Amino acid sequence: MSEQYQVAIVGATGAVGQKIAEKLVERNFPYSHIKLLASSRSAGQTAKVGGHTYTIEEAKPEAFDGVDFAFFSAGGDVSRKLAKEAAARGAVVIDNTSAFRMDPDTPLVVPEVNPQALHEHNGIIANPNCSTIQMVCVLEPLRQKAGLKKVIVSTYQAVSGSGAAAIDELTKESHALGLSEPSPQVLPVKSQPKHYPIAGNLLPQIDVFEENGFTFEEMKMMNETKKIMSLPDLSIAATCVRVPVVTGHSESVYLETEQELSLQEIRDVLTAAEGVVLQDDPTAQVYPMPLYATDEDPVFVGRIRKDPVEKTGIHLWIVADNLLKGAALNSIQIAEKMIAQKEVSS
């Protein structure tokens, strides 16, 4: 009889928390019980997971007694407050916030890219930022084949990365496009003073600005990629832009490898890459698009072109569901990989 695990979801009422619950059922994750945890405000409500009705409990230290895997997706503050408490009670925390990602003692893991990083942890595994995950899934197989020198990425990020209120804002503004003046209150950053419409517009700000002029989102992509790929000296720069798309992050990526690859070699590498699906047939107008990546597990890549001048330069277009591979799915895959690598026992 295979082992079974007690699972907790912190932030169970949020968009990612709900996706984690759905995916645990869909993937037949070997759980014996699921604890749905949220703020005291939601405690006592019920939610259905896989045909069972669960009562949502308040996320507090004692709630983690007996838990094997705790998926955190309730914001950095909750993770900073409770992740170590959960780990101290024996749970493996898989944290979907930025709280521990750059902590040198916390592995930052995309299972297709750096599963070996799971060998050493202090009870907390960090799930990378959504836009980072889909990019490294494509970069890593190319790096393994030909090395990696440089990455320039421009993102086209969906509003669902900003939560349910942002989806609602885009939807309402879209329905009123050209008919009435929008009164934005959520995007680009709810807590900042200025808000701009997203429907019919683009917001070249995701998260707050750092002193160097890059946003925190851009710095996350740059720093997390270096950490996940163990390439501290990689030349990488990101420009992150919010676009009026509900779900599905897209990325225009330019990269330079160490050795030159032919177009066919690039295609072969990406066709064989775990978790990656090649959608690249220009003559048939086949390329990745966020509307069609929604609710899909893989990372889609297409529009592959060799740079016209730089022999080792490659241009790509990468799309994935930011709530799945960018968040919920990757978190569960981390747990599955730990089970497969026998890094945890129930």
Next chain:
Amino acid sequence: MSEQYQVAIVGATGAVGQKIAEKLVERNFPYSHIKLLASSRSAGQTAKVGGHTYTIEEAKPEAFDGVDFAFFSAGGDVSRKLAKEAAARGAVVIDNTSAFRMDPDTPLVVPEVNPQALHEHNGIIANPNCSTIQMVCVLEPLRQKAGLKKVIVSTYQAVSGSGAAAIDELTKESHALGLSEPSPQVLPVKSQPKHYPIAGNLLPQIDVFEENGFTFEEMKMMNETKKIMSLPDLSIAATCVRVPVVTGHSESVYLETEQELSLQEIRDVLTAAEGVVLQDDPTAQVYPMPLYATDEDPVFVGRIRKDPVEKTGIHLWIVADNLLKGAALNSIQIAEKMIAQKEVSS
């Protein structure tokens, strides 16, 4: 008494043709008469320009008798058919299609960048592609200061570049977002077999694909930039993406200069640049956005950052109204520059 010019607008019923008429009035262009020309289908209709009612005439060779400036914006086929006829009758043709842009005998002009190219022409001046114009307005002053080695650009292009039917498609799909299934018929390319929704989506195809995997739109940006800037060996690559925005093209640009510039020097250069407005104050959440660039003349630039590794690397975010600086305005500015440079007489 200053000279006055007879002006014709070919494609007067189209989005760009209408903008040309509006801007001629707004800028007090020294015209004595405007001829509105269109297909035989529209001939006989009337349209108001600057308080006067004009009857639309059929665009045919004889219509250009006595015309000094003929603004063409009715598609490449019309330009190929009629531009030389107009020029033979003494008109200076300012052509807003791709028909003559790469013809070595036809100047391709952005007045702020290469006005000297107007000195020699055979009666036809080509107006560059919209996405090219706004980029070279920013690249050229930086090149003049520090040289230019490399450009990587990812675009976020508005649907109005595809005409009124595309605007209509985006508007209808936006109003139905999440409520009913879209049935796209226009985008990404009307004449191609597959059509995809644009609301809530991104289309990484603008115009048809070339054999090298780049689209014709991407090749236009690459080739036109080299021609306008007289940099035949420039390392430049573009990825062009259609986004659910009505008007206003945006571009995430990475460039490498020959000499290193400080952030202050970059700002100073762009503050002084003709036709360019700096919108770059991250702490106050000030940066260019297409919704606010609509109906505005300048090219807006912001999100200026030095590359974290490459000393001569610069990241920028450029936004402009694709129907104005990207088309109608630049065409009129070409005529104005020719008058100022005394390249034409009435």
